[in-house]
Amino acid sequence: MSAKQMHIDPFERNWIVFSVIMLVLFATAVAVAAFGMGIQVPSPETRVDPKTVASDPNSPWANPGVREVVAGKKYDVYILAKTWQYLPAEVKVPVGAKVTFYVTSMDVQHGFKLQDTNVNFQIVPGQVSKLTTTFTKPGSYNYICTEYCGAAHAAMYGVVIVEP
Amino acid sequence: MAKKDKDNEAFRPTGTVAVLVIFVITLILIWGTIYMILLSRGATL
Structure with a gap:
């Protein structure tokens, strides 16, 4: 036909x-x-060895936390995920700052959802996930694990405090 | 049911179309709302 x-x-x-x-x-x-x-959706920024990422002195995740790039304007935040916590569990940045998150896991797969923002990605051991956001309003923004990672998964969270 | 009625029902499925239209409108509204929330939360570059 x-x-x-x-x-x-x-x-x-x-x-x-x-x-x-x-x-x-x-x-x-x-x-x-x-x-x-x-x-943008996150893409693997770089690869790391999950066995040494928390102990290697050259690894930023051996001393995770906030790095000031440009005072008051630009910050890098290195966060290490492990069962069942984020290190650090509290991050402080000023309002209006452009903040880039570099997150990796030293054990199993986790998630990273920063509430009230578009930052949301998986954290895979051996891989660094990166996303940037700008906080335009002061307040507390929780980041929570969105991948089931064990018994205390529901208690795995941290907070970004955006200071005025 | 007469054959004529059967044919009419097959060619004018008013109820089905109505349900489909409601479904599609609901889908567009929900999707559009989430899309606007996504845009309002800003860039992730």
Whole structure:
């Protein structure tokens, strides 16, 4: 049967057209968010040895915490995840600061969801996950584990305190 | 049911279309709300 002879029910045809339009709209929305608004998903920043990442003196995660890059404007935060806590469990940055999180795990897979922001990624042992956000409002922002990691998974959290 | 009625029902599924329209509108509203929240939370570059 040639294409000319093919019969398509009007409802089926309309649904196909609608589906294609929706796919195009969704793809456009994702492209706008990713490339127009700068909302990126995390990619592996670098690789580390989970067995030595907390003890190697050259590893930033041997002494995790906040590093000031530009006073009041730019900060790097190194966070080490382990069952069932984040090190450090409390981070303080000033409001308006651009903060980049470098997070890795020394044991099992964890998650890192920084509430009320778009920072949300998996923490895989041996891999460093990195995302940046800007805190425009002072307050407390919890970061919580979103990957089940054992008995005390639900108690695994920390807090970013954004100071005015 | 007469054959004519069966054919009519097959070609005019008003209830199905109505449910589908409600479903799609709900889906778009939920998706749109989350999308706006995502945009309002700012960049992660």
